[in-house]
Amino acid sequence: MKLELRGITKRFGSLVANDHISLTVEPGQIHCLLGENGAGKSTLMNVLYGLYTADEGEILLDDVVQHFAGPGDAMAAGIGMVHQHFMLIPVFTVAENVMLGHEPTGFAGRLDLAAARAHVRAVSERFGFEIDPDAVVGELPVGVQQRVEIIKALSRDARVLVFDEPTAVLTPQETDELMGIMRQLRDEGTAIVFITHKLREVREVADKITVIRLGKVVGEADPTASNAEMAALMVGRAVELTVKKGEPNLRSGGLVVQGLRVIDDAGQIVINDVSFEVRPGEVLAIAGVQGNGQTELTEAIIGLQNKATGSITLDGEELLGRSVQGIIDAGVGFVPEDRKEDGLVGEFSVAENLILNRSANGAPFFRAGTIQRKVLDAFARDQIDEFDIRTQGPDTAAGRLSGGNQQKVVLARELSRTLKLFVASQPTRGIDVGSVEFVHERIVQTRDSGVPVIVVSTELDEVSALADRIAVMYRGGIVGIVAGDAPREVLGLMMAGELPDAAEKEVAS
Amino acid sequence: MSAIIAATTAADGTIVRETVRQRSLKLPISLGVVAVLILLLALPAGRSGTSVFRLADRTSTLALPDVGVPTWQTVFICALLLVLLAAYATVQVARYRRVGLWLPIVFAFVAVFGFLTWSAADGLVPVTGLLFGAVSLSVPLVFGALGGVIGERAGVVNVAIEAQFLLAAFSSALVASMTGSYVLGILAAMLGGALVAAALALFAIRYIVDQVIVGVVLNVLITGLTSFLHGALMRQNEALFNTPPRLPRIAIPLLHDIPVLGPVLFNQTLIVYLMYIAVPLVAWALYRSRWGLRLRAVGEHPQAADTVGIKVNPTRFWNLLLAGSIAGIGGAYFTLGSVGAFDKEMTDGLGFIALAAVIFGGWDPIRATLAALLFGFSMNLETLLSNLGSPIPGEFMKMLPYVVTVLAVVGFAGKVRAPAADGKPYIKG
Amino acid sequence: MSEVTEKKQEVVEAPRQNTVIHDILSGSALRAVLAIVLAMLIGGVLIAATSPGVQSALGYFFQRPGDTFAAIWDAVSGAYAALFRGAVYNYNAPNFLRAIKPITDTLNFATPLIAAGLGVALAFRVGLFNIGGRGQMLMGVAAASVVAFTVQAPIFIHLPLTIIAGLLGGMIWGGLVGFLKAKTGAHEVILTIMLNFIAYYFISWLLATPGLLQRPGGSQPISPPTPESARFPLLFSAPLTVNAGFLVSVLAVVFVWWLIERSSLGFRMRAVGENPNAARASGVNVGRTMVYAMGIAGALAGLAGVNQMSGTITSGFEAGIDAGIGFDAITVALLGRSRAWGVLWAGILFGALKAGSFTMQTSQDIPIDIVLVVQALIVLFIAAPPLIRAIFFLPKEGAAPRPARRAKKEVAA
Amino acid sequence: GQAPTEAPDGGDAGPAVDNFKPCMVSDEGGFDDKSFNQLGFEGLTKAADELGVEVSKTESKSASDYASNLDALASEGCTFIVSVGFKLSAPTIEAATANPDIQYAIIDDWADADFDGKTDAPNIKPLVFDTAQAAFLGGYAAASYSESGTVGTFGGAKIPPVTIFMDGFQLGVEYFNEQKGEDVKVVGWDVVSQEGQFTDEFAANDNAKQKAQGLIDLDADVLLPVGGPIYQSAAQAIRDSGGNIALMGVDADVFTTDPSVADLLLVSIMKGMDVAVYDAVMEAADDKFDPTPFVGTLENGGVSLSEFHDFESKVDPALADELKTIQEGIIDGSIKVESPASP
Numbered sequence A: 001m002k003l004e005l006r007g008i009t010k011r012f013g014s015l016v017a018n019d020h021i022s023l024t025v026e027p028g029q030i031h032c033l034l035g036e037n038g039a040g041k042s043t044l045m046n047v048l049y050g051l052y053t054a055d056e057g058e059i060l061l062d063d064v065v066q067h068f069a070g071p072g073d074a075m076a077a078g079i080g081m082v083h084q085h086f087m088l089i090p091v092f093t094v095a096e097n098v099m100l101g102h103e104p105t106g107f108a109g110r111l112d113l114a115a116a117r118a119h120v121r122a123v124s125e126r127f128g129f130e131i132d133p134d135a136v137v138g139e140l141p142v143g144v145q146q147r148v149e150i151i152k153a154l155s156r157d158a159r160v161l162v163f164d165e166p167t168a169v170l171t172p173q174e175t176d177e178l179m180g181i182m183r184q185l186r187d188e189g190t191a192i193v194f195i196t197h198k199l200r201e202v203r204e205v206a207d208k209i210t211v212i213r214l215g216k217v218v219g220e221a222d223p224t225a226s227n228a229e230m231a232a233l234m235v236g237r238a239v240e241l242t243v244k245k246g247e248p249n250l251r252s253g254g255l256v257v258q259g260l261r262v263i264d265d266a267g268q269i270v271i272n273d274v275s276f277e278v279r280p281g282e283v284l285a286i287a288g289v290q291g292n293g294q295t296e297l298t299e300a301i302i303g304l305q306n307k308a309t310g311s312i313t314l315d316g317e318e319l320l321g322r323s324v325q326g327i328i329d330a331g332v333g334f335v336p337e338d339r340k341e342d343g344l345v346g347e348f349s350v351a352e353n354l355i356l357n358r359s360a361n362g363a364p365f366f367r368a369g370t371i372q373r374k375v376l377d378a379f380a381r382d383q384i385d386e387f388d389i390r391t392q393g394p395d396t397a398a399g400r401l402s403g404g405n406q407q408k409v410v411l412a413r414e415l416s417r418t419l420k421l422f423v424a425s426q427p428t429r430g431i432d433v434g435s436v437e438f439v440h441e442r443i444v445q446t447r448d449s450g451v452p453v454i455v456v457s458t459e460l461d462e463v464s465a466l467a468d469r470i471a472v473m474y475r476g477g478i479v480g481i482v483a484g485d486a487p488r489e490v491l492g493l494m495m496a497g498e499l500p501d502a503a504e505k506e507v508a509s
Numbered sequence B: 001m002s003a004i005i006a007a008t009t010a011a012d013g014t015i016v017r018e019t020v021r022q023r024s025l026k027l028p029i030s031l032g033v034v035a036v037l038i039l040l041l042a043l044p045a046g047r048s049g050t051s052v053f054r055l056a057d058r059t060s061t062l063a064l065p066d067v068g069v070p071t072w073q074t075v076f077i078c079a080l081l082l083v084l085l086a087a088y089a090t091v092q093v094a095r096y097r098r099v100g101l102w103l104p105i106v107f108a109f110v111a112v113f114g115f116l117t118w119s120a121a122d123g124l125v126p127v128t129g130l131l132f133g134a135v136s137l138s139v140p141l142v143f144g145a146l147g148g149v150i151g152e153r154a155g156v157v158n159v160a161i162e163a164q165f166l167l168a169a170f171s172s173a174l175v176a177s178m179t180g181s182y183v184l185g186i187l188a189a190m191l192g193g194a195l196v197a198a199a200l201a202l203f204a205i206r207y208i209v210d211q212v213i214v215g216v217v218l219n220v221l222i223t224g225l226t227s228f229l230h231g232a233l234m235r236q237n238e239a240l241f242n243t244p245p246r247l248p249r250i251a252i253p254l255l256h257d258i259p260v261l262g263p264v265l266f267n268q269t270l271i272v273y274l275m276y277i278a279v280p281l282v283a284w285a286l287y288r289s290r291w292g293l294r295l296r297a298v299g300e301h302p303q304a305a306d307t308v309g310i311k312v313n314p315t316r317f318w319n320l321l322l323a324g325s326i327a328g329i330g331g332a333y334f335t336l337g338s339v340g341a342f343d344k345e346m347t348d349g350l351g352f353i354a355l356a357a358v359i360f361g362g363w364d365p366i367r368a369t370l371a372a373l374l375f376g377f378s379m380n381l382e383t384l385l386s387n388l389g390s391p392i393p394g395e396f397m398k399m400l401p402y403v404v405t406v407l408a409v410v411g412f413a414g415k416v417r418a419p420a421a422d423g424k425p426y427i428k429g
Numbered sequence C: 001m002s003e004v005t006e007k008k009q010e011v012v013e014a015p016r017q018n019t020v021i022h023d024i025l026s027g028s029a030l031r032a033v034l035a036i037v038l039a040m041l042i043g044g045v046l047i048a049a050t051s052p053g054v055q056s057a058l059g060y061f062f063q064r065p066g067d068t069f070a071a072i073w074d075a076v077s078g079a080y081a082a083l084f085r086g087a088v089y090n091y092n093a094p095n096f097l098r099a100i101k102p103i104t105d106t107l108n109f110a111t112p113l114i115a116a117g118l119g120v121a122l123a124f125r126v127g128l129f130n131i132g133g134r135g136q137m138l139m140g141v142a143a144a145s146v147v148a149f150t151v152q153a154p155i156f157i158h159l160p161l162t163i164i165a166g167l168l169g170g171m172i173w174g175g176l177v178g179f180l181k182a183k184t185g186a187h188e189v190i191l192t193i194m195l196n197f198i199a200y201y202f203i204s205w206l207l208a209t210p211g212l213l214q215r216p217g218g219s220q221p222i223s224p225p226t227p228e229s230a231r232f233p234l235l236f237s238a239p240l241t242v243n244a245g246f247l248v249s250v251l252a253v254v255f256v257w258w259l260i261e262r263s264s265l266g267f268r269m270r271a272v273g274e275n276p277n278a279a280r281a282s283g284v285n286v287g288r289t290m291v292y293a294m295g296i297a298g299a300l301a302g303l304a305g306v307n308q309m310s311g312t313i314t315s316g317f318e319a320g321i322d323a324g325i326g327f328d329a330i331t332v333a334l335l336g337r338s339r340a341w342g343v344l345w346a347g348i349l350f351g352a353l354k355a356g357s358f359t360m361q362t363s364q365d366i367p368i369d370i371v372l373v374v375q376a377l378i379v380l381f382i383a384a385p386p387l388i389r390a391i392f393f394l395p396k397e398g399a400a401p402r403p404a405r406r407a408k409k410e411v412a413a
Numbered sequence D: 001g002q003a004p005t006e007a008p009d010g011g012d013a014g015p016a017v018d019n020f021k022p023c024m025v026s027d028e029g030g031f032d033d034k035s036f037n038q039l040g041f042e043g044l045t046k047a048a049d050e051l052g053v054e055v056s057k058t059e060s061k062s063a064s065d066y067a068s069n070l071d072a073l074a075s076e077g078c079t080f081i082v083s084v085g086f087k088l089s090a091p092t093i094e095a096a097t098a099n100p101d102i103q104y105a106i107i108d109d110w111a112d113a114d115f116d117g118k119t120d121a122p123n124i125k126p127l128v129f130d131t132a133q134a135a136f137l138g139g140y141a142a143a144s145y146s147e148s149g150t151v152g153t154f155g156g157a158k159i160p161p162v163t164i165f166m167d168g169f170q171l172g173v174e175y176f177n178e179q180k181g182e183d184v185k186v187v188g189w190d191v192v193s194q195e196g197q198f199t200d201e202f203a204a205n206d207n208a209k210q211k212a213q214g215l216i217d218l219d220a221d222v223l224l225p226v227g228g229p230i231y232q233s234a235a236q237a238i239r240d241s242g243g244n245i246a247l248m249g250v251d252a253d254v255f256t257t258d259p260s261v262a263d264l265l266l267v268s269i270m271k272g273m274d275v276a277v278y279d280a281v282m283e284a285a286d287d288k289f290d291p292t293p294f295v296g297t298l299e300n301g302g303v304s305l306s307e308f309h310d311f312e313s314k315v316d317p318a319l320a321d322e323l324k325t326i327q328e329g330i331i332d333g334s335i336k337v338e339s340p341a342s343p
Ligand SMILES: Nc1ncnc2c1ncn2[C@@H]1O[C@H](COP(=O)(O)OP(=O)(O)OP(=O)(O)O)[C@@H](O)[C@H]1O
Pocket: A012, A015, A017, A035, A036, A037, A038, A039, A040, A041, A042, A043, A044, A084, A430, B429, C404, C407, C408, C411
C-alpha cells in the first residue's frame, strides 16, 4: 500500500511540532526518518496513526484521503506501528497484549485465549522468534518486549508499518535481526517507515531518507551519503562527534565495589557478584543493553537499594548500609537515569530543585530550619548562568523546562557540590546535540578535577566518547572490563553476554 | 554465542532471573501470636462449663440438634491445633517453602471456633444466625466493593461509593414507595448510583478534576441533597414517598434445606441472589472476557489501549456508570432489602468501608467480596459477644471490626498494587 | 490515589507578594466568587422547589404566574437574608452588639474548621489523604480532657497545658497512620477510616465509664464542664462569641504556612508530596517525612478538638464532640487548595455558612442540609475552572499550562 | 390548582395568645426520630394549634449546634423554648441565664449542672420521667408472656433515657421470677454491669435488625427495642424469623402510632412526653409558668403501660390484675424500682 502525507501541521500550543510536512512511502520500500530529538518525528507518526489529529494536512492511502478519528481507524486501514515508548501493558500476558483491541471471542464476549496463543505462535514462527504467549510482559527483558510490539503490529496484516526508534533498546545483534525482518516485510510488499538516530542502521536498510529538523522537512538524503553529511542535515550545522579529552591522570583511592549483590522486591537477583573499582581521575563507562542491572547498580551506590550485600567503599569508607542522605553527605553526586521520575520535582522551581538534596545540611540555604531565600536566589542565578540553563528565571517550575535544560538543572545541582564520586546515568538521554556537547564537557572536566566518574549509557557512541575504561553489564553481572577504545563490535558481542576474549576472537575471525 | 554468565538461565529466548528464596516471618509470627492468645484462653483464663453451638434455626426443615462441647477441653484442643499449625508454618517458612492458602484459612477457622467456645461458656452460639447476620451486613459492602473494583480497574478512583449508596437508597425508597414495585425500586437505585457515577465521570474525565476531590465532594453533596430532600419532601408525606415495599424472602427449594449453610445462603432476598450472580460474573468477566480485558487495559496503560483502538475515555465513562449502578443495588439493600424506609445519612459510612474492602481486596472482585464478608462477620460477632455477656466493655467490642481491618491491612499490605493508571486522567494529544 | 497532591497543588508560585493579592489579581479570586454565586443559585433552586409557598403558587401558575415568581423570590431571598443575618450582620437586632454578634459566631465556627482544615491540607501536601480528622480530633479531646479535668492551675498554665495535651493526642493518632503507612505500606485511607471508628468508641468508653470522663453524679455519657481555667477566654464581652481559640487557629495558619512554604522540613514534605521518587533519591527519608507530616496533621486536628472542648462546647461534651468537623475539614482544605491562607479563608466561609444556617432554619424552616449542598458545589465548581468559564462565558486564562503539561506527561509516559 | 381569591388571614383556629411563641430544639435525632423529639414536638404543635400561635423549631446536627440553635430561637422572638434531651442541658442553662425573660423547658434532664438538687435557672422547667416504673410492669408482662423463658432488649444508645427502660424491664422480669419461682432470662442487657446490646444510632437499619436477630437466635420470644424507629428493624427481624415472637413498644402506644406492627405488639411502655410538653406549653401560655420539675410516674400517669389490644386474649388472664397490684405497690413504695438512670 502506498502512503502519502500532505502538508501535515501539528501544533502544541505555541510549539509547532510538525510544520507542513509531506512524505510519500511506496509499497515495498523502507523509508527512513532522520532527525534530532524533538524534531517532530514521533509526532508525525502519531498523527498518521490517529493518536493526534493534525491541525492541517491530509493522509492518503493508495491515493485515497483518510480520516482517522483514532488508532482504531488507522489500524483498520492497514497501518501498524511499533511505538517509541512501549505500548504494552506490563501486567498482561503476551497473548493478551497482542489480542487487545481485536480479541477473538466466544460466547458472551469470552476471550478465546487458545486462538490468541496460536496466533502469537504463528507470527513468531514466521519471523523466527521464540516467545511464550503466556509470559507476563512486564517480566520480559526489553529486547523481548520489543518483539512483542512487533508481533502486535504485524498481527493485523498491516500494509504500512511504522517503526519508531525500535533499536534504542536492542543489542547490535538484535538490531541486525530486526533489520532482517524489515527486509523480509519489504520484500513482501509492505511500506515501512523507520525512525532512528543511528546512521549505521539507516545506511544498511533505507531505500529513501527524509530528514526533519524543528518540525520541517529539511531535505532528503541518499543511503550512500556520508555520516557527516547526514548529521549536518539533521542538526543544521557541522557537528563535532567526538569529545576532546586528555589522558587520565589517575590518583589513589576512589570507589571500590566488591562482591556486590542486589536483590529486588520480588526476590530476584538483579546484581550478582559485581566487583570493580574507579580511580579518581578516570571515567568508567558502564555499557549494556537497558535492563541488565545498570539502574540497580547505580541505585545501590547511592543507597536506594535496600537489599544489597557486599561492599562499596569510597576512599576507604564503607557506603553500603548508609542512608541516601549519608551517602550524599559522603560526597557522592548522582544523576539518575530518569530525570523526571527521580531527578527533579517538576512542580518545584528551578531554584528549589537546585538544592533538593541539601535540605538536611542547613547553611547556607537553611538557617533555623528556614529557607534562606536571598541566598538561594543568588545561588540559583549563578548556576543558571554557569550551566546555561534556559529558563525564565529561578522561580520557573522545573517541569516547564525542556528536557535538555532539566538535565542541566540536575547536573548543576550535583556538580555545584564538592564531590568525591560522580555517578551519571544516561546523562544525555533525550537531549539535543548542543546540550550533549556541553554535558560531555562537564563530565570530562569533573574527571580531570580528580573525581572518579561512572557514566552509565546504552549509547555505544557516548560510551566510546567518554570512557577511559568500559565495563559491560549483562544479566546483572559484569561480562568484562575493557579499555576505552575497544572496538564496537566487541562491545556489541559483550553486550550479548560473550566474554571479552571470545568476543575479540569472534570479531577477529 | 558461547560463554554466558552463570546464575541466570535463558529459556526459549526469555531471561529467567534466578530468584533468591526469601523468608517472610510475618505469617508465622502473627499465627504464633494468635495461637498463644488462644492458649491463654485455655489455661490461665480458662472457663469451665459447656458451650452450645446451635446448628439449626427456626426455619430449618432438617433440625440438627444443638451441639454442646466442654468449654475448657475444647479451647485447649483448639489451642494445641493452632500451635501445631503455627509451628508447621514456621518450619515451612524456615525451609523456604511456600505456605498454602489453606493454612491461614484453617487456622482462622479453628481460632474463631476456639474463641467462640471460650466466649460461650455455659452459653449458646447460634451458628446459623451468626453467619446469616454476617452475610446480611456484608451485602451492601459487596456491591459497593464490586462497583469500586470496576471503576478503579478502569482507572477512576471512586471515593464516592458512600454517595452512590445514599442516592440509590433514597431513589429506590422514593420510586418503590410511589410505584409499589420493588423491581422498579431496584432499577431506580441503579439509576441513582449511576447518576453519582456520571457526575464523577463528568468532573473526573471531562473537567479533569482530581478524582479524590470529586469523590469527597460528591459524598458531601449527596449527603446534603438527600437529607434536604428527605426533610423537605419525604417527611411531608411519608405514606406516599417513603413507605417502599420490602423485598420478600425467597427460599430456594432443596438448597435451603442444606444444614447450617442452607438457611444462611438460600433463604434470602432478591438482592442477595443478585449478589451471588454478580460476584462470580464480575470476577469471570474481568479476567476472561473482552470487556474485562479492555477495562483493565484502560486502567493500566490508557495510552497503550488507545493505540490499539480502544476509546479510553468512553470506556471509562460507561464502566463508571456500570460500576455506579452495581453500587446502587447495594444502596437499594439499605431500604428495600433491610429496613424499608429511607432515613437521612442511613448508610452511615459503610461506603467508606466498601472502599476499604476494594483496597484491602487488592482491586480483585473475589478478594474484595471476602474482605466485605470479613467485615460483616466481625460486626456480627460483636453482637453475639455482647449477647454472651463478655466481660469486655461494649465499646471495645464495637471496635472489633475496625481493629480487625487495620490488622488485616497492615498484615497484608504491600502485596498488591493498584491499577497503574488508577486516578490518572487520560488526555489525548 | 498516590496522585492526590500532585494535581491539587498549584505550582508553588513565586511567593513574592502576598498570595491573597496575587490571587485577586490573577483572576482565580474572580472564579472563586463566581463559583460561590453559582452554588448559591443552585441552592436557591432547591429552596424554591421545595418551598410550600412556591408549590402552592405553582398550582395556579397559568392563572397568575406572577405569584409564582413572587413566591420564588420570597423563598430564596428570605433564605439568603436569613443566612446573612445569622452569619454576618443581624439588621433586625435590638442593639449594635447583638447586630454584630453573627460575625463573631462565624469566626467561632471557623475556628476548629481552620485548625482541622490545616491538618488535612498538610497531609495533602505530602500526598496523603487524611480522612482521619475525626479520630484525631477525638483523641486530641481525650488527651486534652485528662489535663483539663485533673490539673488545677491558673489559666496561663492550665490552658496551654491543655492545648499541648490535645496536640499530642492528635499527633499520636495521626502519627500512627503515618507510621503504619511507612512501615507496612498500608493505605492511609483505610487506616484513617478505621481509626476514626476506634477513636469514637474509645472516647465513648471514657465518657460512659464512671471515674474516667463521665460527669460525676450522673450516668449520662457526658463529661463535666470544662474548667474555667482550661477554656479559651472570650475575646470580647458577652454576646460576642469569638474566643481566643480563633487567635490560636490563626497562629496555626501562620505556623503551617511557614512550615510548608519556608521550612526545611516543609521543603522535604512538599518534595515527597510532589515526587516521592526524586525526594528519596535526594536523601529524603520518605517514610519518616510521612510520619512527621501525619503527626503534625493529627496535632492540628487535635487542636480543633481542643477548640471544641475549650471554646464551643465548654459545658461538658459527648462522644460526638467532633461535630463532623473532621470531614468538613476535607472540603475546607480542598477549597483552600491545601494552602495555609487558603484554608483560613475557606474556614471562615464555611463557618459563615454554618453560623447562618441556624437562622435560616429557625426563621425560614429550611433544612440546614442545604448548607452541605452549597459547600460541596462551591468546591466542585472551583475545582473545575473550565466549567465556570463555560457557564459565565469567561475567556481562557493565559495558556492554561496545566492540562498541556499533563498531556505531555501522559503521552511521554 | 385554584388560585386563592384573597390572601388568607391568620388566626383561623382558637384564640391567639398575644406574643406567645412556643419553640423547640431537637438533639441530633431530629424531629422525625419517631421517638422523643417527635413526640415532644407533637405535644408542642397540639398546644400551639389550640392556642392559634405560630411555632418555630430547629434541629441540631451536632453538639456544637445546641447553643447556636437556642440563640437563634431567642432572636426569632420565641417566648417559650423546649429543649429535647439531656444533651442540651448545659446549653439550655446558659441560654436561660442569658435570657431571663424567656421561659424554657427541658425533657429528660433536671437542668442541674451543679448537682445542688435544684434547677440552675429559675426560668427552666425540667420534664423528667421515671420510666423504669412503667418498664417494670412491661418486664413483668413480658416474662409472663414468654414461653421460651427468654426475653430480649436492645437500645439505640447507651444513654440514661434508654437504659432506664432496660433497667426497669429487667427488674420487672426478675420480680416475676421471684414471685412465680420461674427462671425467665433477659438477654441484651444486664442491670448490674450496665452492659448490653446497642445499635449506637437511632436508625432503623440493618445493624438494628441484626441486633434483634441476635436476640431471637438466643431464643428470646419477646423483644423490647428501646430507641426511636429501631422497633421497625426488630419487627422485620421477627417477621423474617417466622417464629412466634412478640414486640414491645416504647414512648407512645405503638399499636396506634404504627398500625403496621400492631399484630406483633404485646404492649407498649409509654412515656408521656407529648402530654408533658403540651401541659407545660398551655401553662406558660396561660401565664402560669411553673419551674417546678415535672416528674412523670405511674402515680401521675406521666408513665404507664398501654393496653394489650390484640394480645389481650393471648396473655395470662390473671396478668392484668397482677399488674394492677404491682402498679399499686410501686406507687405506694412497697415495691422499689431503682435504676441508676432514675430521675
Ligand atoms: N503532547 C505533547 N504536548 C506538547 N508538546 C509535545 C507533545 N508531544 C510532543 N511534543 C513536543 O513536540 C516536539 C516534537 O516531539 P516528537 O516526540 O515528535 O520528537 P521526536 O522527533 O520523535 O524526538 P525523539 O527523537 O526524541 O523521539 C517536541 O518539542 C516535544 O516536546
